[in-house]
Amino acid sequence: MKYLVMSDSHGDREIVYRVTEHFKNQVDYIIHCGDSELPSNEVIWQEVVVVTGNCDYDNGYQEVQIIHTPLDCIYVTHGHLSGVRMGITKLGLQAQEANASIVLFGHTHEIGCEKVGQRLFLNPGSISFPRGRLNYQSFAIIESTDTSWDVQYYTRDFQPIKDLHFTFSK
DSSP, X not given: OEEEEEOOOTTOHHHHHHHHHHHTTTOSEEEEOSOOOSOTTOGGGGSSEEOOOTTOOOTTSOSEEEEEOSSOEEEEEOXXXXXXXXXXXXXXXXXXXXXXXXXXXXSSOOEEEEEETTEEEEEEOOSSSOOSSSXXXXXXXXXXXXXXXXXXXXXXXXXXXXXXXXXXXX
């Protein structure tokens, strides 16, 4: 299974469409972790799992989406309601309650990827306005197998970021 994860596009409709159109036949799920600032009835959302962010004022979005795949249970949220700027403890407890194996979030605009216990936590960074020391306009693709998660980060022109490739055992 392959999951493409993006977040924090902040009104950049074109990049959401470009990424989705480019990868829709190469991945099983396309996920947006909020702060798109697009209407909840935007046509592209028919092909994308999306949640609300603190800058999404359209009440048509959900705060959390849980995706069940043959290999994973994926917990998707923006992160602002879980206090991710202060750490991932609260988010981890929410994911544990959902029995999630993968936790996807945004909000901080900072790339982050780590395995805590038996869960993979991933922040794709911001595809439009990155922050932090890894200052790439980025998204990520997780390739999930029975035994591992392989994570590759990409620039918004679809190029892999060579130093941002990780493999975690399940």
